[in-house]
Amino acid sequence: MRRLIANGFVLVIATLCFGCTSYSSQPTINEPVEPATQEIISSFSYAIHSPWKDSRFGKDAYAATLKIIPDAQDTGSSLAALTLLPLEIKISEFSSGGACGQDYLTGLSLGLIPSWCTRTNLFKFDFILNKDQHFCRQKTYSINSMSFSHLTMIPFALFNTDNQPLTLYQAALKDFLRIGQCATR
Template identity: 45%
Template sequence: MHRQKTSSPAIFLLFLICTSCTSYEISPQIDNNTPVATGQEISNFTYSITSPWENTRFGKSAYEATTLILPRAKDISNTATTMPDQTLEIIILERSSGGACTQEYLTGLSLGLIPSTCKRHEIYKFSFVLANSGSICSHETYSVNSKTFSHILALPSRVFNSGDTPLTLYKSALKSFIKNGKCESL
């Protein structure tokens, strides 16, 4: 019998074929069919993000998305004045995923032959508060959960991937809140 030696590149290649898919879901559910134009006109907003990492890519992208969704609104986050009329307060909480789930270790040890799933709850929270002259008119908090499916690459990963990312869910949540959040003039 002839025994073949396994080389390091072959083992590395085997680890590369293991992959995972992550899908995200938001609660409460968002209706994306109504355009933003029917909603509340926002003239000012404040933006804050709490994250275990400094200057996150998500935080920067979410801020850019906010300025595109609210093009006429002024960011008053760094001003020491009182809240003017029609102010939207945006608070984002980004949490660490906490590393690999126990099931994912099993997938890694089996070189991807044993698939696994892992759910992480509230990895993002988006809170929107609409105020008029300092009094709260409307408030909504959205939570984003993730579900990871780890497997060998031979499985079609796009079948399990919903296409929603935390950033697209943030944009949808902000648009939905602007559409539904009402603040009567005092």
């Protein structure tokens, strides 16, 4: 009976401390008004730097990359990658560092005291485009998160099950691959 009460108490506290998290990118990802033509990519290299050995985000982002540019081959791990590839993708995934200090206050008050916390640079997406063996353009997207914790956030936390960082990665890659002029270094 004690175990049932203890499990129920833990469930109530966990439910009361739920929050809502929103993500933003720097620079802002432009959503196209009309379908834009996309750069033709024949091969790419993909690298992820993560504190976790088998990052689920890294695997999902790789699968999303293959869907966005289905005709391209990943040649980043082969010896043929000594030449400049048309597209180089580098993803950095950083640890969030745990709960913010103010989140503990919300937990101790059983969700009555609201808190919010901003975590900067949780993800970085670095894209480099090369054309005709020359540098064309480069863009780095930095993803930040802002989380809100309060008793009233329970419905938002329960129904917010999207993988927003993955959605932002897909939008950033599509934004970068729109045809544009090449820049000079």
